[in-house]
Amino acid sequence: MINTNNSFKALIVTLLLFIGFNLNAQDKNKKISFYVKGNCEMCKSRIEKASLKLKGVKYVSWNIQSKELNLIMDENKCKVIDIKKTIAAVGHDTDETVADLKIYEALPECCKYRDPNSIHMDHGKSH
Amino acid sequence: MRLLKTFFLSLFTSLVSGQINISGTVLGYSNDRKEIPLSDVNIIWLNSTVGTSTNNAGEFSIPFKKEYGKIVISYVGYQSDTIVANRPNLGKIWLRPDKELEEVTVQKKLNPIQKSLFNIQNVVTVDSREMLKAACCNLSESFETNPSVDVNISDAITGAKQIQMLGLNSPYLLFTQENMPFIRGASQIYGMSFIPGSWVESIQITKGSGSVLNGFESISGQINSELVKPLTDKKLFLNAYANNYERFEINTRYNYKFSENIGTGVYLHANLRNGTIDKNSDSFLDTPLSKQINFMNRWQFLDPKKGWISFLNFQYLLDEKQIGQEDFNPKRDKFTNNNWGSEVNTDRLDVSAKLGYVFPELPYQSFGLQTAFSNHAQNSYYGFNHYDVQHQSFYSNFLFNSIIGSTQHKFKTGLSYTYDSFDESVNSEDMDRSDNSVGGFFEYTYDNLEKLSFVAGIRIDSHNRLNTFITPRLHLRYALWKQSSLRFSIGRGKRAANIFAENQQMFASSRSINIINNSGNIYTLQPEIAWNYGVGFIQKLYINNRSFDFSIDFNRIVFKDQVLIDWENPREISFYNLTGKSFSNSLQIDVNYEIIQNLDIRATYKNYNVELDYNSGSKTKPLQSKHRFFVNLNYETLKKYREGQWRMDLTVNWQGRQRLPNTSENPAPYRLPTSSDAYSIVNGQLTRVLNEKFEIYLGGENITNTTQKIAILGAEDPFGPYFDSTLLYKPVLGHTYYLGFRYKL
Numbered sequence: 111m112i113n114t115n116n117s118f119k120a121l122i123v124t125l126l127l128f129i130g131f132n133l134n135a136q137d138k139n140k141k142i143s144f145y146v147k148g149n150c151e152m153c154k155s156r157i158e159k160a161s162l163k164l165k166g167v168k169y170v171s172w173n174i175q176s177k178e179l180n181l182i183m184d185e186n187k188c189k190v191i192d193i194k195k196t197i198a199a200v201g202h203d204t205d206e207t208v209a210d211l212k213i214y215e216a217l218p219e220c221c222k223y224r225d226p227n228s229i230h231m232d233h234g235k236s237h
Numbered sequence: 238m239r240l241l242k243t244f245f246l247s248l249f250t251s252l253v254s255g256q257i258n259i260s261g262t263v264l265g266y267s268n269d270r271k272e273i274p275l276s277d278v279n280i281i282w283l284n285s286t287v288g289t290s291t292n293n294a295g296e297f298s299i300p301f302k303k304e305y306g307k308i309v310i311s312y313v314g315y316q317s318d319t320i321v322a323n324r325p326n327l328g329k330i331w332l333r334p335d336k337e338l339e340e341v342t343v344q345k346k347l348n349p350i351q352k353s354l355f356n357i358q359n360v361v362t363v364d365s366r367e368m369l370k371a372a373c374c375n376l377s378e379s380f381e382t383n384p385s386v387d388v389n390i391s392d393a394i395t396g397a398k399q400i401q402m403l404g405l406n407s408p409y410l411l412f413t414q415e416n417m418p419f420i421r422g423a424s425q426i427y428g429m430s431f432i433p434g435s436w437v438e439s440i441q442i443t444k445g446s447g448s449v450l451n452g453f454e455s456i457s458g459q460i461n462s463e464l465v466k467p468l469t470d471k472k473l474f475l476n477a478y479a480n481n482y483e484r485f486e487i488n489t490r491y492n493y494k495f496s497e498n499i500g501t502g503v504y505l506h507a508n509l510r511n512g513t514i515d516k517n518s519d520s521f522l523d524t525p526l527s528k529q530i531n532f533m534n535r536w537q538f539l540d541p542k543k544g545w546i547s548f549l550n551f552q553y554l555l556d557e558k559q560i561g562q563e564d565f566n567p568k569r570d571k572f573t574n575n576n577w578g579s580e581v582n583t584d585r586l587d588v589s590a591k592l593g594y595v596f597p598e599l600p601y602q603s604f605g606l607q608t609a610f611s612n613h614a615q616n617s618y619y620g621f622n623h624y625d626v627q628h629q630s631f632y633s634n635f636l637f638n639s640i641i642g643s644t645q646h647k648f649k650t651g652l653s654y655t656y657d658s659f660d661e662s663v664n665s666e667d668m669d670r671s672d673n674s675v676g677g678f679f680e681y682t683y684d685n686l687e688k689l690s691f692v693a694g695i696r697i698d699s700h701n702r703l704n705t706f707i708t709p710r711l712h713l714r715y716a717l718w719k720q721s722s723l724r725f726s727i728g729r730g731k732r733a734a735n736i737f738a739e740n741q742q743m744f745a746s747s748r749s750i751n752i753i754n755n756s757g758n759i760y761t762l763q764p765e766i767a768w769n770y771g772v773g774f775i776q777k778l779y780i781n782n783r784s785f786d787f788s789i790d791f792n793r794i795v796f797k798d799q800v801l802i803d804w805e806n807p808r809e810i811s812f813y814n815l816t817g818k819s820f821s822n823s824l825q826i827d828v829n830y831e832i833i834q835n836l837d838i839r840a841t842y843k844n845y846n847v848e849l850d851y852n853s854g855s856k857t858k859p860l861q862s863k864h865r866f867f868v869n870l871n872y873e874t875l876k877k878y879r880e881g882q883w884r885m886d887l888t889v890n891w892q893g894r895q896r897l898p899n900t901s902e903n904p905a906p907y908r909l910p911t912s913s914d915a916y917s918i919v920n921g922q923l924t925r926v927l928n929e930k931f932e933i934y935l936g937g938e939n940i941t942n943t944t945q946k947i948a949i950l951g952a953e954d955p956f957g958p959y960f961d962s963t964l965l966y967k968p969v970l971g972h973t974y975y976l977g978f979r980y981k982l
Contacts, residue, residue, distance in 0.1 A: 162686060168640060168643045168644065171600075182601075227284045
């Protein structure tokens with residue numbers, strides 16, 4: 111799988127005469143996923159923005175239903191724990207980090223995921 | 238339930254505090270679709286333990302608590318609902334059964350015309366619901382409820398509808414079908430009527446030069462239509478339409494899924510215009526006699542695990558039109574002085590294939606290959622003017638998508654190749670030519686995740702007639718504050734004007750055709766080059782809990798070179814390259830608001846200032862209103878579970894005065910005033926949805942019966958020197974009423 115992938119890419123790279131783009135050695139495109147608590151679209155945007163701004167994070171996607179954060183990162187440039195810390199710093203608990211109460215309290219009402227009732231709130235996409 | 242919720246949110250925004258009870262009745266549906274009261278339903282204030290339950294009649298009453306704003310209603314076997322308690326009596330609240338989840342889509346009602354806040358380009362997305370608002374038999378008619386595009390009738394004879402954007406006619410727009418160039422070259426005038434409205438899933442209208450991916454030709458904008466897809470479309474769709482002028486249309490779609498991953502669709506459209514209509518008694522048909530058969534078979538293949546996606550399309554079209562004098566009989570009168578008449582026969586074959594691959598391990602990386610082949614053959618004569626064109630076209634585009642570092646920096650790059658061969662004959666003079674171009678493009682998209690994002694694209698093309706040139710384009714979006722966007726765009730476009738195919742209406746006149754040689758290699762003319770500059774602002778707000786959109790756009794298009802179409806001498810039509818200035822400034826202000834529950838208004842003001850330096854001096858573009866107003870009202874009754882619904886739609890299009898081409902050299906009876914009067918066109922439609930499968934619609938177009946009194950100059954002597962059907966500023970056809978139904982499974 112990995113090999114076919116790479117040869118595919120090699121082919122494309124040649125096709126497009128692409129110079130200078132180092133397309134993935136495996137550790138440069140490390141795929142990881144972990145749980146992040148949150149409720150809504152607003153949470154999604156907050157979680158994804160915070161992680162994507164970290165150097166080395168290439169791609170993020172947080173699933174509202176499953177609470178799973180999928181990301182692709184360059185292991186040479188950052189560590190998973192740093193990403194988790196960054197997410198906690200904007201108010202969201204992960205499987206390894208917990209957000210400060212102060213930061214958590216500052217979240218909009220509908221994003222206060224620690225309160226089980228908050229899931230019933232109106233999470234209009236328009237926030 | 239959102240609908241209901243908005244309903245209850247309606248009038249009261251402030252609340253009286255104190256000991257007030259909030260009451261309501263909770264209802265469900267029994268199996269035979271009757272309303273039944275639900276007893277023992279849990280009613281609880283959100284984020285609290287304060288609650289009650291309903292009695293046998295489904296009624297409840299709960300003391301109002303200022304600190305809580307919303308009530309949660311929950312009942313076993315039903316979906317819970319949360320309602321804002323902003324008035325003492327919440328009235329009837331319907332709960333939906335859980336098991337019906339699959340059948341009922343619970344979603345916020347989105348306006349069928351969406352102006353995006355986040356898209357970097359100025360794109361208006363029109364979904365299929367919008368196409369249900371008017372007869373919309375074909376693509377050209379589907380813009381009549383949409384203010385971004387102006388629909389004009391090109392002349393008094395052919396009945397072809399012209400699309401305009403930013404004050405420029407449709408040849409300056411790039412039409413794509415599923416992102417492949419579609420209405421180009423020979424099909425420019427009639428091509429819009431070759432896409433049946435019911436095949437269209439959505440339309441994206443981009444104002445400004447747009448992306449570089451689809452070529453260099455777009456100057457005013459791009460219009461992409463997405464067709465319905467076998468794997469996501471309904472299994473069966475049937476639609477029939479008839480109007481009071483004996484126009485009949487039938488549309489069918491049938492889709493078959495072999496598995497979740499492979500499906501095919503067979504789509505058929507047929508229309509017939511059989512009515513010999515001459516309401517203005519000028520001996521000429523007000524609307525063509527025509528027939529069309531349009532067939533498409535498409536295949537969709539999808540393998541989400543491996544990341545492959547593919548489409549294969551075959552389309553064949555046969556279209557025949559007869560226009561001209563009512564008594565014209567082609568067999569007897571063709572190329573004679575008996576009667577003036579014309580036939581336009583087109584057959585067209587389209588074959589296209591798309592292949593896309595998304596790297597399963599890298600969701601941001603993909604590549605795609607698109608190829609399309611078309612053969613368009615039009616055989617036609619207009620009186621004694623004979624015009625044949627066969628246009629064969631091959632298009633292919635290879636695209637690679639990926640990121641630089643992170644998805645904050647995306648890029649698309651690729652190569653494209655286009656081949657066009659025109660086998661064209663104008664009054665038996667051969668105008669054959671073949672064009673080919675090879676190009677490479679690179680487009681970079683930046684998103685700072687907060688306020689700023691932009692798309693910068695560049696392409697280099699080598700074209701056998703347009704030489705080698707660079708096409709740069711930039712679109713930028715900046716979020717000034719919450720729910721607002723400021724957009725800028727700048728871009729270049731270049732094209733070869735197909736003067737005959739694009740201006741066929743000139744053949745239905747006694748004008749002589751005059752091309753002023755400029756030693757170019759496109760009919761001796763030089764290519765057209767223009768820059769499009771745009772700035773726009775959009776603000777979305779909630780006023781009284783209803784969404785309100787306001788937007789203002791200004792665009793300026795400046796031609797560096799242009800092929801002017803000069804109608805200013807009533808004896809001739811001249812084509813020549815621009816020597817002075819030519820620009821088009823357009824301003825558009827839009828307001829969308831839901832005035833009361835389910836009543837939406839869309840209002841637009843447009844101001845155009847299009848000036849061209851003709852050889853006879855600088856003039857504003859003829860047959861172009863400086864001011865236009867547009868109002869659309871749409872009302873829908875509340876959609877109840879498993880019940881019918883009414884939908885009503887009314888559109889008023891007001892056009893200000895238009896400058897008319899100079900006719901002062903004609904004898905007095907064949908002169909027109911220097912400008913036309915302002916007028917308005919009113920269209921309306923009423924739809925009755927009987928159930929989720931069947932709906933009937935009744936509509937009227939041009940209800941106020943606004944027509945041009947003398948639509949054709951010299952109609953009494955069509956072989957004389959003053960015959961001219963091109964000076965049309967008002968509709969020819971008076972009020973039209975239609976009836977149709979749609980059935981879907």
